[in-house]
Amino acid sequence: MLSARSLLPKVVRQSVATRFSSTLVIAEHDDAKLAPITLNTITAAQKLGSDVSVLVTGANATKIAAEVAKVAGVKKVLVAQDEKLKNNLPERVAPVVLASHKQFNFSSIVAGASAFGRSIIPRVAGKLDCSPISDVTEIHSADTFTRTQYAGNAIVKVQSLAPVKLMTFRGTSFSPAAEGGSGAVENAPAGDINTSSSEFISQELSKSERPDLTTAKIVVSGGRGVKSSENFKLIFDLADKLGAGVGASRAAVDAGFVHNDMQVGQTGKIVAPELYIAVGISGAIQHLAGMKDSKVIVAINKDPDAPIFQVADYGLKADLFKAVPEMIAAL
Amino acid sequence: MRVLVGVKRVIDYAVKVRVKPDKTGVVTENVQHSMNPFDEIALEEAVKMKEKKIAKEVVAISLGGPKSQEILRTALAKGADKAIHVEVPDADVSKIEPLHVAKVLQKIVDKEKFDVVFLGKQAIDDDAAQTAPLLAGLLDWPQALYASKVEKAEDGYLQVVREIDGGLDTVKVKVPTVLSADLRLNEPRYATLPNIMKAKKKPMEKLSAKDLGVNDPPVRKAGGFVEDVPILIEKLKEKGFIKA
Numbered sequence: 192m193l194s195a196r197s198l199l200p201k202v203v204r205q206s207v208a209t210r211f212s213s214t215l216v217i218a219e220h221d222d223a224k225l226a227p228i229t230l231n232t233i234t235a236a237q238k239l240g241s242d243v244s245v246l247v248t249g250a251n252a253t254k255i256a257a258e259v260a261k262v263a264g265v266k267k268v269l270v271a272q273d274e275k276l277k278n279n280l281p282e283r284v285a286p287v288v289l290a291s292h293k294q295f296n297f298s299s300i301v302a303g304a305s306a307f308g309r310s311i312i313p314r315v316a317g318k319l320d321c322s323p324i325s326d327v328t329e330i331h332s333a334d335t336f337t338r339t340q341y342a343g344n345a346i347v348k349v350q351s352l353a354p355v356k357l358m359t360f361r362g363t364s365f366s367p368a369a370e371g372g373s374g375a376v377e378n379a380p381a382g383d384i385n386t387s388s389s390e391f392i393s394q395e396l397s398k399s400e401r402p403d404l405t406t407a408k409i410v411v412s413g414g415r416g417v418k419s420s421e422n423f424k425l426i427f428d429l430a431d432k433l434g435a436g437v438g439a440s441r442a443a444v445d446a447g448f449v450h451n452d453m454q455v456g457q458t459g460k461i462v463a464p465e466l467y468i469a470v471g472i473s474g475a476i477q478h479l480a481g482m483k484d485s486k487v488i489v490a491i492n493k494d495p496d497a498p499i500f501q502v503a504d505y506g507l508k509a510d511l512f513k514a515v516p517e518m519i520a521a522l
Numbered sequence: 523m524r525v526l527v528g529v530k531r532v533i534d535y536a537v538k539v540r541v542k543p544d545k546t547g548v549v550t551e552n553v554q555h556s557m558n559p560f561d562e563i564a565l566e567e568a569v570k571m572k573e574k575k576i577a578k579e580v581v582a583i584s585l586g587g588p589k590s591q592e593i594l595r596t597a598l599a600k601g602a603d604k605a606i607h608v609e610v611p612d613a614d615v616s617k618i619e620p621l622h623v624a625k626v627l628q629k630i631v632d633k634e635k636f637d638v639v640f641l642g643k644q645a646i647d648d649d650a651a652q653t654a655p656l657l658a659g660l661l662d663w664p665q666a667l668y669a670s671k672v673e674k675a676e677d678g679y680l681q682v683v684r685e686i687d688g689g690l691d692t693v694k695v696k697v698p699t700v701l702s703a704d705l706r707l708n709e710p711r712y713a714t715l716p717n718i719m720k721a722k723k724k725p726m727e728k729l730s731a732k733d734l735g736v737n738d739p740p741v742r743k744a745g746g747f748v749e750d751v752p753i754l755i756e757k758l759k760e761k762g763f764i765k766a
Contacts, residue, residue: 307687317659517751
């Protein structure tokens with residue numbers, strides 16, 4: 192029962208079957224445009240060394256599919272357009288994925304490690320009786336991968352012996368796939384979609400003119416030191432000067448300064464921008480997990496012993512209420 | 523409605539983990555362990571459902587070595603009615619994957635007829651975030667992950683507000699269902715001394731259930747302090763982040 196069927200330390204030679212392998216990427220979108228993480232996932236999928244197909248499900252899938260077909264490296268796009276698939280509930284997407292898998296027998300089924308990907312991939316894995324692998328950051332071969340554990344404090348190399356590799360990829364670890372493809376678009380086989388077990392009611396998305404946190408080149412984050420939601424305007428102003436996305440520590444979110452979809456960290460968003468400016472953030476293990484792969488880290492904090500300074504390339508020991516306005520004025 | 527809550531014994535969130543010298547895992551001996559924070563939140567919500575008379579019984583379950591019983595006693599002290607310990611020899615604990623846990627939970631659910639399985643969204647040790655959706659797939663039940671609010675909808679349904687990437691969404695799921703708890707669902711209660719004493723008398727059922735190369739992540743070195751804002755701006759200009 193507990194024999195580790197899918198993870199063994201010893202090296203197993205790749206089976207011959209992988210030569211005829213193919214990967215299915217489950218596309219993420221909001222019925223209007225493709226989610227950027229899908230492009231990172233397509234790049235990762237190509238590293239598995241097999242043909243890449245993309246499945247687009249939804250109420251408005253045909254339009255998105257045309258967009259996906261133009262992505263470099265995409266050989267085939269499967270479209271499942273159905274009103275029942277509006278909002279892509281996992282209970283309804285899973286049967287379509289399974290029907291497609293039954294027809295094409297993919298060697299890997301993958302998605303981005305977003306709320307969507309993390310909902311659908313393990314559900315499909317349960318149906319296929321395979322151990323999935325979450326949040327893969329590196330691909331060594333078609334069956335050997337790297338992922339992080341313990342809030343990024345341990346890196347694990349895993350080998351999957353599962354007949355189908357079900358994985359989610361960390362978006363920030365793979366570059367987005369470029370345009371320049373001409374994949375063939377065809378209809379996905381119909382899945383047996385059950386509509387009685389779950390229903391989408393509504394959503395309330397935070398509106399922001401700023402760059403998306405997970406793909407922004409520069410991110411400015413505020414923590415508990417910002418002290419109030421009014422003061423957070425400082426962080427927004429600095430971000431606007433730099434054309435940056437805005438993030439927050441869990442402490443700032445829990446204190447109600449900003450909305451929780453801005454949380455950077457182990458259980459929030461993982462970001463790896465060119466420049467990360469941490470303002471009034473002490474740098475708990477869980478926060479570092481979400482940003483320590485940033486190229487350059489700047490920390491502004493009153494406390495010279497704050498752990499954030501141990502990972503910062505440039506530390507500024509200063510009162511943020513003085514330093515940030517100074518920076519804004521200087522830019 | 524009977525609710526099954528999965529609780530996992532993990533290294534305490536405040537501990538800085540160390541990778542073993544032989545790279546086979548992290549050091550777990552003599553390290554402070556506690557209940558996975560997200561499981562505490564799931565348990566709190568289940569107990570609240572009982573207090574609101576939505577749920578009739580709350581059962582806590584844990585897979586792991588003998589010390590998992592401490593975590594189960596904590597769950598009982600916080601309001602679970604009964605505990606199930608699925609014992610796994612300490613030597614095998616590191617080999618358990620979410621799929622194994624989901625299969626054990628599936629067996630328990632089939633045997634004991636639970637209506638809701640409530641789990642944390644992820645364990646802070648393996649960071650997999652898989653057990654809840656795996657179990658939902660195995661049972662073919664609907665799932666509502668990353669819950670930040672759980673309410674009773676019309677008879678036989680629960681309405682759940684979920685934390686998603688761009689904000690929040692609301693879904694309705696038909697019972698039986700699998701839920702997972704996010705950080706902001708509630709504020710877990712502390713176990714009081716009288717409740718800890720009472721927990722010792724609550725039933726605990728014992729069952730048994732019959733390649734990892736771990737590397738340290740590259741260490742970031744501290745750069746150094748800059749004197750003031752103008753120098754910081756200068757440095758960022760040198761790096762090309764700011765147009766000169």
